[in-house]
Amino acid sequence: MPTRSVGQEFVKGLWDENPIFRQLLGLCPTLAVTNAVINGFAMGMATSFVLIFSSLVVSSIKKLIPSQVRIASYIVIIATFVTIVDRIMAAFFPPISKSLGPYVPLIVVNCIILGRQEAFSSKNTVGRSLIDALGMSSGFIIALLILSSIREILGAGTFLGYQVMGAWFKPWIIMLLPPGAFITLGILLAIALQIERKTKSRA
Amino acid sequence: MELVAIFISAILINNFVLHYFLGICPFLGVSKKIDSALSMGLAVTFVMTITAVVSWVINHWILMPHGLDYLQIVSFILVIASLVQLVEMFIRKISPPLYQALGIYLPLITTNCAIFFLALMAALRNYGFVQSVIFGFGSGLGFTLAIILMAGIREQLEMADVPEPFKGAAITLIVAGIMALAFFGFSGMIK
Numbered sequence: 001m002p003t004r005s006v007g008q009e010f011v012k013g014l015w016d017e018n019p020i021f022r023q024l025l026g027l028c029p030t031l032a033v034t035n036a037v038i039n040g041f042a043m044g045m046a047t048s049f050v051l052i053f054s055s056l057v058v059s060s061i062k063k064l065i066p067s068q069v070r071i072a073s074y075i076v077i078i079a080t081f082v083t084i085v086d087r088i089m090a091a092f093f094p095p096i097s098k099s100l101g102p103y104v105p106l107i108v109v110n111c112i113i114l115g116r117q118e119a120f121s122s123k124n125t126v127g128r129s130l131i132d133a134l135g136m137s138s139g140f141i142i143a144l145l146i147l148s149s150i151r152e153i154l155g156a157g158t159f160l161g162y163q164v165m166g167a168w169f170k171p172w173i174i175m176l177l178p179p180g181a182f183i184t185l186g187i188l189l190a191i192a193l194q195i196e197r198k199t200k201s202r203a
Numbered sequence: 204m205e206l207v208a209i210f211i212s213a214i215l216i217n218n219f220v221l222h223y224f225l226g227i228c229p230f231l232g233v234s235k236k237i238d239s240a241l242s243m244g245l246a247v248t249f250v251m252t253i254t255a256v257v258s259w260v261i262n263h264w265i266l267m268p269h270g271l272d273y274l275q276i277v278s279f280i281l282v283i284a285s286l287v288q289l290v291e292m293f294i295r296k297i298s299p300p301l302y303q304a305l306g307i308y309l310p311l312i313t314t315n316c317a318i319f320f321l322a323l324m325a326a327l328r329n330y331g332f333v334q335s336v337i338f339g340f341g342s343g344l345g346f347t348l349a350i351i352l353m354a355g356i357r358e359q360l361e362m363a364d365v366p367e368p369f370k371g372a373a374i375t376l377i378v379a380g381i382m383a384l385a386f387f388g389f390s391g392m393i394k
């Protein structure tokens with residue numbers, strides 16, 4: 001593995017290895033909760049919490065986990081933190097917890113988290129794993145914010161609940177519905193690929 | 204009548220892939236050929252039905268009587284992981300050809316969020332035993348339907364002239380969006 005500086009370790013999650021646009025991981029929650037910016041943001045924060053703490057725990061006890069049962073151990077660690085997040089959200093942010101519904105428990109099976117444990121935390125030091133988790137989380141949150149902003153502005157004419165489009169604007173209801181999620185993400189992926197091709201051909 | 208409603212709604216109206224966005228990874232990854240899509244769909248249906256049975260038993264006989272509802276997340280995911288392992292061993296023993304056909308798709312089902320969501324949803328909606336099983340089976344069939352339709356379309360797309368950046372995942376997602384739109388046509392079927 002090439003040695004990266006701490007800064008590069010963080011930045012790679014933002015673009016080069018962005019979990020959504022480049023690795024196509026964790027698409028289920030991405031599509032499901034991005035009908036409003038606040039939901040997307042809450043989902044991003046909840047997932048980041050689980051990712052960061054799971055990475056910390058896995059990287060600090062990696063020598064104790066026998067490799068045959070590592071996946072099961074990771075899942076138990078992740079599920080523990082998801083339960084904590086789920087309870088905290090239900091207690092302190094009941095409206096958001098309601099609107100996210102069963103998608104909060106679903107963080108357990110978010111492939112970004114398990115993927116980072118298997119690919120990174122189980123092989124790297126605690127500090128590096130923390131930086132990696134922070135970078136990946138930021139990349140995930142940014143992607144969720146882009147997607148949910150587009151969908152909320154076009155679908156309801158609002159941003160975080162505030163009216164941003166003029167009275168002439170007729171909301172595109174479809175953007176709030178499932179088809180809008182698929183189509184917006186499809187177009188964003190194509191744009192991301194095009195940007196990547198452009199920068200590659202220039203280099 | 205209510206059972207029929209659960210069944211139809213799980214397949215067509217609240218389709219797991221097109222309405223709840225579940226199982227997108229296999230939906231994108233295994234929908235290149237109709238054969239493999241069908242195998243994946245059947246494996247998922249199989250595991251979903253069994254998961255519905257086992258998670259109902261655990262939830263109603265172990266967790267609920269002891270007030271341990273908050274352990275649902277941990278226990279369901281463990282049940283699913285061990286269930287997939289068991290099913291894999293079972294199929295390898297009784298039907299090697301089927302095991303060959305399913306190949307790597309079987310272990311992959313563990314990380315399929317649709318299965319986990321099924322267990323949670325059945326618990327959340329307080330389904331009875333029969334309802335849970337019907338719900339699990341119907342959801343599995345709904346997944347199979349969506350992935351086979353997608354595989355059929357993608358086989359045709361091979362021939363089409365898709366703009367370079369849209370190739371692969373992007374065009375597949377857009378097609379899924381149009382399919383989800385078409386599935387809205389079913390939404391009036393059950394009140």
